Structures are given as C-alpha cells and as structure tokens.
Amino acid sequence: MPQKKGCSFLNEPRLVARKFLARPQIEGVGAVVRRSIGRFELKYFDPFIVLDEFSDFEGHKGTIEAGDLQWMTAGRGIVHSEMPGAQGIHSKMPGAQGTQRGLQLWINLASKYKMIEPRYQEVLSKDIAEAEDDGIKVRVIAGEALGIKSPIYTRTPTMFLDFTLKPGGHLQQPIPKSWNAFVYVLEGEGIFGNMKSQPSNSHHILLLGAGDGLEAWNQSSKLLRFILVGAEPLGEPLVQFGPFVMNTQEEIEQTIDDFENFANGFEKARHWRSESQIN
Numbered sequence: 001m002p003q004k005k006g007c008s009f010l011n012e013p014r015l016v017a018r019k020f021l022a023r024p025q026i027e028g029v030g031a032v033v034r035r036s037i038g039r040f041e042l043k044y045f046d047p048f049i050v051l052d053e054f055s056d057f058e059g060h061k062g063t064i065e066a067g068d069l070q071w072m073t074a075g076r077g078i079v080h081s082e083m084p085g086a087q088g089i090h091s092k093m094p095g096a097q098g099t100q101r102g103l104q105l106w107i108n109l110a111s112k113y114k115m116i117e118p119r120y121q122e123v124l125s126k127d128i129a130e131a132e133d134d135g136i137k138v139r140v141i142a143g144e145a146l147g148i149k150s151p152i153y154t155r156t157p158t159m160f161l162d163f164t165l166k167p168g169g170h171l172q173q174p175i176p177k178s179w180n181a182f183v184y185v186l187e188g189e190g191i192f193g194n195m196k197s198q199p200s201n202s203h204h205i206l207l208l209g210a211g212d213g214l215e216a217w218n219q220s221s222k223l224l225r226f227i228l229v230g231a232e233p234l235g236e237p238l239v240q241f242g243p244f245v246m247n248t249q250e251e252i253e254q255t256i257d258d259f260e261n262f263a264n265g266f267e268k269a270r271h272w273r274s275e276s277q278i279n
Helices: 249-260 267-271
Strands: 016-021 024-027 031-037 048-054 069-073 086-094 100-108 119-123 129-133 136-142 158-165 170-174 180-187 189-192 204-208 213-217 224-231 239-241 244-246
Touching: 048 180, 048 224, 100 224, 158 170, 158 213, 180 189, 180 213, 189 224, 213 224, 239 249, 244 249
Parallel strands: none
Antiparallel strands: 016 204, 024 031, 031 048, 048 100, 069 086, 069 119, 086 100, 129 136, 136 158, 158 224, 170 213, 180 204, 180 224, 189 213, 239 244
16 A cells, blocks of 8 residues: 555565666577576576566467466476476566567476466456555556455465556555565656665666565656565575476476476477467
C-alpha cells in the first residue's frame, strides 16, 4: 500500500546495496537484450538466475501480446527457449512511441523441486490483477500489493510487482525480511531507499539491502515505472552449464546425458524444432 502523508509503517526501509546499468548484449540468434542478472557483474542473486529486458521478442508456441505474461516452471526438463531447473516469467509491455518491451526473469528451484513436471501459467493483460491509489498504480504479477493478490502460483515464494508512480508519488511496499529483492527501472527516474539517494533511471538494477520493505519517490515531472521483485533465497549450491541449472556437477552431467538421449524430461525433444529452425 502507498504511504499516506505523515504516516510511515516501514520500520526498516531497504537501502540500495548495489546498483549498475544493464548494457545491451547479443544473445541467441541475433537477439539484443539488456541482461542485468546472469552476466559478469552479477552471476547469481539467490534465487534469481537471469533477468533480461528485450526491445522486442518472439519465440514460443503461444503469442505474448502487449501486457500479457507467461509463468513457466521448467522442472525436470522441457525443450524451450529457456533453462530447465528453474521457473520463469515472460512479460510483454507497451513501451515509448508504440514499441514493445519484454522482460524475462528466471528463478531457481530448490533441489527437491528440480525434477517436478513442467507447468505453464499464461495470463492475458486484462486478467492481471491491478490496483491504483494515491498516484500509484501496480500490476501484481506475483505476490500481493495494495490489497490485491496475484493468482499466479510460484514454486519458489516470489513477488513480482510492476509499479507506475505519477509525479510526486511516494510508495511504501512491504517485503518479507528474509527475502532477497531488487528494483529494475523501466521508465523515468526515481529515488529508492531514502531521500538522500541519487536518482536512478531506465535500465538500472538496484539490489536492495536488509529491511522490511521498499520506499520510493518520483520527484520528476514524468511517470516513473519500475518492477520490484523479491523471493525467498534457497541457500543451495548452484551449477550452471549453458541452459542447464542444477545443484552439482554430477547432476549437470546427467542432465546433458538425458538431453542428448531424449530421456527423463526430454522425450519430446527428438522431434521438436523451434520456428527459427524451421524458417
């Protein structure tokens, strides 16, 4: 919920512990993305594996229109454009001057869940939970904000909130104290953590320190849009090889063997071809 004037309910607002710019890079077949998690500055932020921002994207069997989202739990293995052993979100949103932007977030699964059956959850833009109050609008992708809760189920407890603050907007959003959390700025310029912080603008990721929530201000003359993402850390070892994510090197080797032999989650891979391969 937003803060009312003269009222504060966060006992320990989280400060920005680390901040850097997500620079464009080539990924896949000619795709250009801004990767903020999963690159050399930040290989892993438990339980987050990858965060990409696309200027446009295409790929899986379904079509994600502006504002739609897809949450996939890859589990034991699935032939897809992403990585087994994780759960992830794709969200496509309108950008400036009619362009389309997409976000892809991959969240690690606990070892006890890595071999579960894959699962898809797709939600149209019109069905995403939304709330608005006192100059703050939020689309609740996962978790809860402004008294609204998302229907999306996340195997790793997660919050994914898409906030828009009007000029003069002031937000206080609770975050479970044990969770890791970050902000990624999509549009505009905002102040995060406390009023003495330097403003942050588009394509910056802000890793948040300890505390019970986020405090943010829009003191500019334009809209501020950002995502706030938090999740319960796993505290488990992580071994990654290309698109495969497991807990040990032995598990990675077994996963590669399963993939090459179309077994243990990859049975349908034998005859699968992406549209890019077909075309």
